[in-house]
Amino acid sequence: LKDDAKKSPVRTSQNAPTPFQILYFKYATAISTIPSSTSILTTALILTMSLSLQPGGSSTRAPPTGTLSAPGNAVTTRPITTGTSVLGIKYRDGVMLAADTLCSYGSLAKYKNARRLLPVNSRTLIGGSGEYSDLQAIDDLLRRNALEDRCTADSLYEEENDAEDCAKEVWSYLRAVMYNRRSKMNPLWNDIVVAGFRQNDDGSTSEEPFLGIVDKIGTAYEDDILATGFGGYIALPLMREKYRPDMEEGEARALLEDSLRILFYRDCRALNRVQIAKVTRDGGVLVSDPYELDTYWDFKGFVTNKGEMGTDGGW
Amino acid sequence: SDGIILGADTRSTNDTTVADKNCFKIHYIAPNIYCCGAGTAADTEKTTELIASQMELLRMNTGNAQSRVVTACTLLKRMLFRYQGHVSAALVLGGCDVHGPHLYQIYPHGSTGKLPYTTMGSGSLAAMAAFESSESGYKDDLEEEEALELVKRAVLAGVWNDLGSGSNVDTCIIRRDGTVVMGRNTVTPNEVGPLRAKVKRSDVLNMRVGTTAVLKESFARNKSSAIGGVTLADVTVTPMET
Numbered sequence: 159l160k161d162d163a164k165k166s167p168v169r170t171s172q173n174a175p176t177p178f179q180i181l182y183f184k185y186a187t188a189i190s191t192i193p194s195s196t197s198i199l200t201t202a203l204i205l206t207m208s209l210s211l212q213p214g215g216s217s218t219r220a221p222p223t224g225t226l227s228a229p230g231n232a233v234t235t236r237p238i239t240t241g242t243s244v245l246g247i248k249y250r251d252g253v254m255l256a257a258d259t260l261c262s263y264g265s266l267a268k269y270k271n272a273r274r275l276l277p278v279n280s281r282t283l284i285g286g287s288g289e290y291s292d293l294q295a296i297d298d299l300l301r302r303n304a305l306e307d308r309c310t311a312d313s314l315y316e317e318e319n320d321a322e323d324c325a326k327e328v329w330s331y332l333r334a335v336m337y338n339r340r341s342k343m344n345p346l347w348n349d350i351v352v353a354g355f356r357q358n359d360d361g362s363t364s365e366e367p368f369l370g371i372v373d374k375i376g377t378a379y380e381d382d383i384l385a386t387g388f389g390g391y392i393a394l395p396l397m398r399e400k401y402r403p404d405m406e407e408g409e410a411r412a413l414l415e416d417s418l419r420i421l422f423y424r425d426c427r428a429l430n431r432v433q434i435a436k437v438t439r440d441g442g443v444l445v446s447d448p449y450e451l452d453t454y455w456d457f458k459g460f461v462t463n464k465g466e467m468g469t470d471g472g473w
Numbered sequence: 474s475d476g477i478i479l480g481a482d483t484r485s486t487n488d489t490t491v492a493d494k495n496c497f498k499i500h501y502i503a504p505n506i507y508c509c510g511a512g513t514a515a516d517t518e519k520t521t522e523l524i525a526s527q528m529e530l531l532r533m534n535t536g537n538a539q540s541r542v543v544t545a546c547t548l549l550k551r552m553l554f555r556y557q558g559h560v561s562a563a564l565v566l567g568g569c570d571v572h573g574p575h576l577y578q579i580y581p582h583g584s585t586g587k588l589p590y591t592t593m594g595s596g597s598l599a600a601m602a603a604f605e606s607s608e609s610g611y612k613d614d615l616e617e618e619e620a621l622e623l624v625k626r627a628v629l630a631g632v633w634n635d636l637g638s639g640s641n642v643d644t645c646i647i648r649r650d651g652t653v654v655m656g657r658n659t660v661t662p663n664e665v666g667p668l669r670a671k672v673k674r675s676d677v678l679n680m681r682v683g684t685t686a687v688l689k690e691s692f693a694r695n696k697s698s699a700i701g702g703v704t705l706a707d708v709t710v711t712p713m714e715t
Contacts, residue, residue: 395599395634396606399626420605424598458613459576459589473587 243389244285260429325354337376349386393417477567480624503540506568511594554583596631
């Protein structure tokens with residue numbers, strides 16, 4: 159027992175130890191070395207928290223040779239707290255993004271008021287799906303860049319300078335960041351949609367709207383209509399059918415809301431509490447407060463009882 | 474309101490190759506019942522054929538009473554469950570009987586659902602999005618023309634946005650009064666004829682009569698056009714002793 163207790167429960171092997179094994183080792187340490195009661199509780203708590211999810215959490219895979227090895231080198235192998243689809247569409251005045259406000263913890267709807275549409279600066283917007291903590295890290299990074307740009311700009315007044323990154327620059331920067339992380343086999347587990355405007359040849363922000371996406375392995379793509387995750391299967395066909403380049407704001411918003419409603423019907427990890435955000439030439443970045451979408455469940459075929467005496471008995 | 478409309482695309486694939494560009498996925502079960510099949514083509518074809526044959530025998534055994542959709546559904550699900558999902562047939566069964574129009578979805582493991590609208594297959598999410606749309610989607614008591622347009626739009630959503638679906642749209646309208654309108658290739662948005670016609674091919678492929686010069690002609694009649702020299706004229710017929 160004493161020998162077992164000396165071994166660390168976190169091993170640098172390919173497979174994580176099974177939950178039962180970890181419990182055994184930790185209880186063994188408790189019995190043999192008799193640590194204080196608080197440390198038993200904290201270790202038990204930490205272990206049970208990680209055990210509540212399926213086995214195969216953060217892997218302690220050996221890092222590539224030549225890198226600094228810090229204790230417990232963990233790489234992301236699967237997302238834990240996730241956001242579902244983000245939808246984006248260009249319209250007459252600019253670009254509009256939509257997303258719901260749910261962050262799921264596996265099959266638990268844990269955070270029902272999470273913000274997944276985030277302004278970067280006064281003219282760029284990002285929306286992220288996938289691992290929420292990585293999205294927050296990306297948001298920190300981009301806001302830090304934006305602050306540095308403003309502090310080192312020629313003028314303190316936003317209207318007088320073009321120091322702020324336009325959407326195309328943010329998109330290109332994110333693609334470099336994501337690809338770099340993927341090359342280290344430790345990705346930021348997100349699909350990020352970037353919305354805003356293009357860059358002119360002289361470096362100033364142009365009037366032409368820009369909508370692009372960067373995924374977790376660094377694929378960068380731009381288009382008039384984008385969707386991440388489940389939205390690609392359900393919302394994208396609908397948006398492609400109804401899209402016109404000169405849509406009014408109301409039409410674009412109605413199309414996005416309809417798509418979010420259908421996603422709520424058919425995606426198990428979606429919610430009907432949603433947010434819409436837009437970037438326009440004159441108005442800058444605007445992110446709405448979350449609101450609920452109406453849903454309809456009263457089709458006769460859903461309501462009437464099946465398998466009853468009066469019907470054909472089928473179900 | 475007065476019937477069922479079934480729709481399907483016409484692409485059949487072998488992994489990532491298109492095997493049949495214009496296959497027919499709406500299978501006959503009974504004069505008033507048809508079934509769309511997604512999944513393994515052989516499984517959908519043969520399973521529906523088998524159940525169609527069983528339904529016909531049942532009609533013969535019950536004084537030609539009109540088949541009921543729930544009968545076909547039960548026969549299909551009992552067979553599929555018996556095979557524990559190894560018969561990979563995902564079906565959309567629809568028809569009209571004495572109790573009205575009915576629509577079922579049947580999964581390979583044998584579970585069924587009775588629904589006002591349903592989709593199956595790789596393009597099912599794209600097609601379902603067209604059905605679930607609030608302004609231009611499914612509503613109760615649609616008229617036949619509106620419903621047909623909706624089904625066409627849904628299948629086309631799969632054709633354009635899903636790589637496992639493509640080519641043309643087939644439809645089948647089954648009305649309450651028992652009439653069936655089979656629409657083979659109702660919509661053909663992928664006509665390849667004009668493009669193929671533009672390709673210039675070698676003249677060697679289309680030779681006109683007379684291209685090869687004839688030097689000599691001779692004709693010899695085959696004397697005995699019979700096996701072993703015996704013809705029908707040599708046969709004498711004697712009646713059988715009863």
